Amino acid sequence: MISAAERVLMARAPERPVASDYIENILDGFIPLAGDxxxxxxxxxxxxxxxxxxxxxxxxxxxxxxxxxxxxERRFGMASPEGYRKAQRLMKQAEKFHRPVITFVDTPGAYPxxxxxxxxxxxxxxxxxxxxSRLKTPCISVFIGEGGSGGALALAAGDRIIMLENSIxxxxxxxxxxxxxWKDSSRWEEAAETMKLTASDLKELGVCDVIVPExxxxxxxxxxxxxGKVREELIKALTELxxxxxxxxxxxxxxxxxxxDRAAKRPSEEKKxx
Amino acid sequence: MNPFARKxxxxxxxxxxxxxxxxxxxxxxxxxxxxxxxxxNMYVCPVCGRHYRVSAPYRIKTTVDKGTFKxxxxxxxxxxxxxxxxxxxxxxxxxxxxxxxxxxxxxxxRIDGIKAVLCFMDSRFFMGSMGSAVGEKITRCxxxxxxxxxxxxxxxxxxxxxxxxxxxxxxxxxxxxxAVSAHGEKGLLFISVMTDPTTGGxxxxxxxxxxxxxxxxxxxxxxxxxxVIEQTIGQELPEGFQRAEYLLExxxxxxxxxRRELKKTLGDILRLHGKxxxxxxx
Numbered sequence: 284m285i286s287a288a289e290r291v292l293m294a295r296a297p298e299r300p301v302a303s304d305y306i307e308n309i310l311d312g313f314i315p316l317a318g319d320x321x322x323x324x325x326x327x328x329x330x331x332x333x334x335x336x337x338x339x340x341x342x343x344x345x346x347x348x349x350x351x352x353x354x355x356e357r358r359f360g361m362a363s364p365e366g367y368r369k370a371q372r373l374m375k376q377a378e379k380f381h382r383p384v385i386t387f388v389d390t391p392g393a394y395p396x397x398x399x400x401x402x403x404x405x406x407x408x409x410x411x412x413x414x415x416s417r418l419k420t421p422c423i424s425v426f427i428g429e430g431g432s433g434g435a436l437a438l439a440a441g442d443r444i445i446m447l448e449n450s451i452x453x454x455x456x457x458x459x460x461x462x463x464x465w466k467d468s469s470r471w472e473e474a475a476e477t478m479k480l481t482a483s484d485l486k487e488l489g490v491c492d493v494i495v496p497e498x499x500x501x502x503x504x505x506x507x508x509x510x511g512k513v514r515e516e517l518i519k520a521l522t523e524l525x526x527x528x529x530x531x532x533x534x535x536x537x538x539x540x541x542x543x544d545r546a547a548k549r550p551s552e553e554k555k556x557x
Numbered sequence: 558m559n560p561f562a563r564k565x566x567x568x569x570x571x572x573x574x575x576x577x578x579x580x581x582x583x584x585x586x587x588x589x590x591x592x593x594x595x596x597x598n599m600y601v602c603p604v605c606g607r608h609y610r611v612s613a614p615y616r617i618k619t620t621v622d623k624g625t626f627k628x629x630x631x632x633x634x635x636x637x638x639x640x641x642x643x644x645x646x647x648x649x650x651x652x653x654x655x656x657x658x659x660x661x662x663x664x665x666x667r668i669d670g671i672k673a674v675l676c677f678m679d680s681r682f683f684m685g686s687m688g689s690a691v692g693e694k695i696t697r698c699x700x701x702x703x704x705x706x707x708x709x710x711x712x713x714x715x716x717x718x719x720x721x722x723x724x725x726x727x728x729x730x731x732x733x734x735x736a737v738s739a740h741g742e743k744g745l746l747f748i749s750v751m752t753d754p755t756t757g758g759x760x761x762x763x764x765x766x767x768x769x770x771x772x773x774x775x776x777x778x779x780x781x782x783x784x785v786i787e788q789t790i791g792q793e794l795p796e797g798f799q800r801a802e803y804l805l806e807x808x809x810x811x812x813x814x815x816r817r818e819l820k821k822t823l824g825d826i827l828r829l830h831g832k833x834x835x836x837x838x839x
Binding site for chain 2: 393394395396397399400401402403404405406408409410412413414416417432433436437439440452453454455459460463464477478479480485488490536537540541543
């Protein structure tokens with residue numbers, strides 16, 4: 284049995300395939316599209332158009348680096364407002380051309396920096412979430428590694444969440460969680476166990492829809508097999524979603540986001556309240 | 558003693574405490590004056606204009622037309638999805654201490670005669686953090702406002718998502734954002750008022766989605782906390798960073814509005830979004 288803390292390390296492993304690997308291996312004829320048309324180009328978001336099993340799709344991936352240089356350029360996969368606004372631009376474009384949107388989530392979180400805040404990081408994330416939640420075309424997210432906080436959710440408020448077995452999705456890094464709640468970031472392993480951040484925990488909570496199994500030891504051992512499985516799940520989800528009218532799709536997505544937590548309780552006798 | 562008499566007694570005792578005019582020193586400018594003076598000035602320093610944090614009940618009293626506020630969704634409370642050690646106890650402690658049931662009070666009411674759905678967050682309750690209950694209340698309010706074709710006004714103050722509820726707190730960002738969007742698609746107005754502090758998951762969801770975003774002077778507003786940013790970039794932050802005025806200068810909010818003007822400003826904006834009066838054709 285792999286512990287949650289071990290899965291956190293696996294999700295972050297530097298040799299793990301990054302978004303560009305999935306795009307390259309799953310899509311045909313990928314054409315990258317750059318820029319937010321407002322201010323800049325964020326290298327930590329790789330986006331563009333391509334074809335999946337003959338269907339044109341828009342792809343938006345959070346891109347970590349392999350080398351130090353790549354990671355500096357891509358800020359270790361932490362997007363700036365420009366990145367989220369690029370994502371928004373391409374989501375709207377996808378809607379215009381009735382293309383499904385596929386996102387690859389892999390980020391420690393949104394970039395915390397002076398320019399990012401001055402550029403409206405909060406608004407950029409909020410707008411991405413809001414836009415995706417109402418987009419009149421199918422939106423499917425694949426968690427391939429780390430899914431940290433609002434920075435990850437910005438690209439995951441869609442119709443389906445597919446998670447690799449050893450990917451994670453959490454409110455905050457376990458280190459940050461331990462630091463805030465226990466004033467001790469060294470207790471991160473304990474935090475990881477508490478937080479319910481693994482794919483199987485999230486499936487139980489209704490956040491994750493499908494888990495793609497990884498070979499024992501992680502995805503890196505058999506990448507072609509995992510790419511194939513992800514491709515299969517994407518095609519399956521697209522087939523399911525493509526038969527639904529845009530209005531119905533948005534309505535179903537709303538209900539999904541609405542019902543994802545059953546944790547809010549209210550005493551039934553006070554029903555007349557509202 | 559019957560509970561009503563007891564309550565009355567408590568209230569009058571409270572009034573006595575309030576009535577004595579303790580000397581206070583402004584944290585902004587160091588000026589000394591009586592507490593009463595500060596209170597009568599809506600907890601804004603009469604000398605330097607520093608805006609002190611105020612509670613949700615105080616906001617209701619000073620924003621909503623007298624006698625028009627009707628609370629809704631009062632009974633919604635959070636679960637404990639992570640079985641987080643001590644969360645339940647901390648919740649009941651917070652309830653006892655503040656008299657609130659959660660970090661937001663929601664209702665309908667009138668501002669300058671115009672009916673709206675109103676949400677007031679309160680930083681005394683778990684630093685105004687958003688868990689399932691806060692997210693559910695905000696969502697229901699926007700759904701109600703959409704059904705009843707009402708504008709919405711939200712006073713935000715929050716440290717972000719509520720850690721103790723883990724991922725389900727994070728998902729409230731998606732839920733509330735979707736509800737705000739659906740309300741907006743009906744052509745209805747949402748005014749977001751950001752007050753000190755508005756950060757994290759609340760900034761990165763409904764609070765930033767207002768058609769019009771107002772902020773109180775000096776309010777700390779941002780996504781990442783200043784300490785996290787300092788640690789990441791390894792340098793000191795500029796003066797006034799993440800304050801309302803800084804956001805205004807960077808094009809992130811519509812206006813910084815003094816608390817003493819806020820009710821009037823809200824009324825003016827609401828009125829401009831009401832049904833236009835029919836002009837007589839000549």
